[in-house]
Amino acid sequence: MVKRMLKVLSKEVGGLHEAAYLLAFFAILSQILALVRDRLLTYHFGAGTQLDLYYAAFKIPDIIFVFAASAVSISVLVPFLVERMEDSKEKTKEFVNSIFTCFSLAIIVISVVAWIVMPYIMPWFFKGFGVDKMHTLIMMSRILLLQPILLGVANFFGSIAQAHRQFMMYASGPILYNIGIIIGIILFYPIFGLYGLVLGVLLGALFHVAIQTPAVLEKGLLPRLTFPVIWHSVKKVWYLALPRTFTLGVGSLSILFLVAMASRMTEGSVAIFNLASNLQGVPLAIVGTSYSLAAFPVLAKFFVEGKKELFVSEIRIALQHIIFWSLPVIALFVVLRAQIVRVILGASTKFTWSNTRLTAAVLAIFALSVLAQAVIMLFTRAYYAAKETATPLIINSISAVLTIIFAYGALHIFRSSEWVRTTLASVFRVENVSGNEVLMLALGSAIASILNGIVLWILIEKKFSGFSGGALRTFWRALAGSVTMGAVSYIFLNIFDGVFSLDTVVGVFLQGFLAGIIGIASGIFVLWLLKSEELRDIWSTLHKKIWKAKVVLTDAEPR
Numbered sequence: 261m262v263k264r265m266l267k268v269l270s271k272e273v274g275g276l277h278e279a280a281y282l283l284a285f286f287a288i289l290s291q292i293l294a295l296v297r298d299r300l301l302t303y304h305f306g307a308g309t310q311l312d313l314y315y316a317a318f319k320i321p322d323i324i325f326v327f328a329a330s331a332v333s334i335s336v337l338v339p340f341l342v343e344r345m346e347d348s349k350e351k352t353k354e355f356v357n358s359i360f361t362c363f364s365l366a367i368i369v370i371s372v373v374a375w376i377v378m379p380y381i382m383p384w385f386f387k388g389f390g391v392d393k394m395h396t397l398i399m400m401s402r403i404l405l406l407q408p409i410l411l412g413v414a415n416f417f418g419s420i421a422q423a424h425r426q427f428m429m430y431a432s433g434p435i436l437y438n439i440g441i442i443i444g445i446i447l448f449y450p451i452f453g454l455y456g457l458v459l460g461v462l463l464g465a466l467f468h469v470a471i472q473t474p475a476v477l478e479k480g481l482l483p484r485l486t487f488p489v490i491w492h493s494v495k496k497v498w499y500l501a502l503p504r505t506f507t508l509g510v511g512s513l514s515i516l517f518l519v520a521m522a523s524r525m526t527e528g529s530v531a532i533f534n535l536a537s538n539l540q541g542v543p544l545a546i547v548g549t550s551y552s553l554a555a556f557p558v559l560a561k562f563f564v565e566g567k568k569e570l571f572v573s574e575i576r577i578a579l580q581h582i583i584f585w586s587l588p589v590i591a592l593f594v595v596l597r598a599q600i601v602r603v604i605l606g607a608s609t610k611f612t613w614s615n616t617r618l619t620a621a622v623l624a625i626f627a628l629s630v631l632a633q634a635v636i637m638l639f640t641r642a643y644y645a646a647k648e649t650a651t652p653l654i655i656n657s658i659s660a661v662l663t664i665i666f667a668y669g670a671l672h673i674f675r676s677s678e679w680v681r682t683t684l685a686s687v688f689r690v691e692n693v694s695g696n697e698v699l700m701l702a703l704g705s706a707i708a709s710i711l712n713g714i715v716l717w718i719l720i721e722k723k724f725s726g727f728s729g730g731a732l733r734t735f736w737r738a739l740a741g742s743v744t745m746g747a748v749s750y751i752f753l754n755i756f757d758g759v760f761s762l763d764t765v766v767g768v769f770l771q772g773f774l775a776g777i778i779g780i781a782s783g784i785f786v787l788w789l790l791k792s793e794e795l796r797d798i799w800s801t802l803h804k805k806i807w808k809a810k811v812v813l814t815d816a817e818p819r
Contacts, residue, residue: 286431287550291542293438295604298538300445306610307528307535307619313393314457315534316386316523317400319516324374325408326508328367340497353480358490359497360416360483367412371405378402385516388523396454403458410465416483417472433468440464503649507640510660517664518701521671526695532615533698535605536622540630543589548634551578552641559645568724575642575720576727580734582638584794586631587738588783591746592776593627595753598689599772603765614693621688622702629706632713639716642724651719659712667704674700737790741783749779 305311340355382398389397414433444460452459476482522529555578562571593600597620605611605619640652674681674697682691690696721728752775760767787795 286435287546290431290434290438291545293435293442294538295542297438297441297445298535299604299606300442302535302605302611302615304445304449304610305531306612307531307615308610309389309393309527310454311531312523312528313389313397313400313454315530316389316519317397317404317458319385319512319519320374320378320381320401321404321407323509323512323516324367324370324405325411326512327505328363328370328408328412340493354490355493356420356483357486358493361485361487361489362494363412363416364485367409371409374405375402385520386523388520388525400454400458403455404461406462407465410462410469414465414468414472417469417476421472421475432471436467436471437464440467503653504644507649507653507656510657514660514663514705518667518705521667522698522701525698528615529695529698532619532622532695533701536601536619536626536702539600539604539619539623540593540626543586543593544630544633547582547585547589548630548637551582552634552637554578555638556641556645559642563646569726571645572724572726575638575724576730578638579635579727579731581794581797582634583631583731583734584738584792584798586634587735587742588745588780590627590630591742591783592749592779593630594624595746595749595779596772596776597621597624597627599753599768599775603769603772606765617690618693618696618698621690621696621699624688625699625702625706629709629713632710635713636709636716639713639720642720646724652716655712655715655719659708662711663705663708665704666707667701670700670703671697734792734794737787737792738794740790741787741792744786745779745783747779748782749775752778 301311301314305314378398378401382401383394386394386397418433440463441457441460443463444457448456448459450456473482519530519533522533555574558574559571562568562574598616601616601620601623605616636656640656643649643652674684684699685691685693685696688696688699690699717728753771756771756775760771784795
């Protein structure tokens with residue numbers, strides 16, 4: 261049974277839409293588990309100090325993961341693997357072993373140094389927690405230093421799977437990762453307290469590595485430490501990886517500063533900021549990540565083969581469908597934000613109605629930048645497929661700096677201007693809610709992301725012209741459908757306000773669900789009237805039965 265399941269997961273998938281929808285399917289499963297995880301966290305802790313500590317403990321290990329593990333990420337390794345796979349298996353193995361050796365030594369050294377300096381850097385960033393909580397925060401962060409090592413290995417294995425278009429094996433990793441965290445909450449926390457939560461995270465990371473391993477074994481590419489390494493190959497990878505490392509690193513640093521600012525606000529601000537970010541990450545993972553990941557190996561292959569027209573066409577198709585899915589998500593998340601938060605995160609005594617209102621408001625602001633974030637994912641991978649990392653580095657670095665500047669500036673204005681404070685609190689319905697200044701952190705992040713997406717679009721159109729026309733037509737059609745969807749949902753939300761009891765989770769769910777369904781139906785009708793090509797493509801793809809998508813045979817299968 262297990263062998264048969266692994267065989268299914270290791271199959272190669274052909275076609276952008278089939279691959280994207282399969283990735284989206286796994287992303288949905290992963291995000292469902294992530295929502296279960298967050299609901300369990302809010303049930304046990306609410307939005308308070310303990311959950312603040314839990315989320316803050318990830319920040320330094322996350323930065324180490326970005327800086328040390330980016331060299332073995334999919335975006336960096338896939339083009340190199342694709343090239344070497346066309347030569348010989350022996351050269352591919354030598355390349356894999358050399359990169360793995362350098363990565364292992366680098367990340368272990370960095371993690372050891374981080375362990376030593378952790379007591380000195382954590383108090384500097386998170387002064388808001390005070391001395392009494394700092395010891396727990398430092399110990400949790402030290403335990404989590406094992407996570408970047410494990411996830412780095414998982415990413416390395418995942419790169420090999422992606423190069424062979426084995427999307428399902430790669431996409432199942434996050435599912436198991438969240439299962440490990442859930443085990444930590446249910447089983448480890450009652451025994452080890454907060455430390456049990458981070459032990460669950462490590463268990464999930466181990467699961468992530470384990471599910472990638474069979475694909476690597478099947479291809480005979482299980483890496484091992486080897487000396488001497490092929491420095492020529494290592495230098496090429498690091499040359500490409502370093503700009504990407506700094507690109508992602510500055511983004512992680514900006515989040516670190518935002519969380520540090522939140523730790524100085526009202527208790528629970530760190531938790532609310534992260535919970536809202538996790539919720540907006542659901543559609544982002546399903547839409548943006550799925551399409552950008554599915555497109556990347558194809559884009560890398562077309563670029564290597566010099567097929568510029570197909571390269572541009574792949575960008576256009578992926579972009580059109582990202583726009584098509586993202587705009588309705590934005591509309592629904594803005595209109596149904598309170599219902600989404602209340603149903604998903606629960607209505608326990610620890611997660612209060614004030615927590616719900618504030619998390620919903622932060623979610624609405626984050627949601628405004630979902631399209632921009634998805635566009636950034638696609639365009640950044642398009643640049644990486646073309647082996648150009650300088651442009652994403654410069655633009656994303658500027659965006660990271662602007663995120664901090666905008667957040668700090670917005671926070672200063674919010675605190676100093678009563679009119680601004682009153683107006684924004686009224687717009688997002690968080691009047692008299694303690695800690696509503698956390699909205700400004702999300703606002704700074706959203707504005708910077710939108711500007712980042714626009715600039716990347718302009719630059720990549722200049723470099724690879726030919727995709728913006730079709731994408732803009734999709735944008736206006738999707739915008740018309742999304743505005744209709746949001747307006748109709750809002751109308752029926754108010755109609756159902758007196759129909760269902762909003763004192764129960766079931767009543768809140770039915771109110772939001774029915775209003776959303778009617779809104780979606782109206783949006784689809786508008787798109788049908790506008791003869792949306794994406795609506796037709798989606799119907800055609802689903803009509804083919806995605807679970808019977810074309811499978812490209814591997815070497816292990818009979819031809």
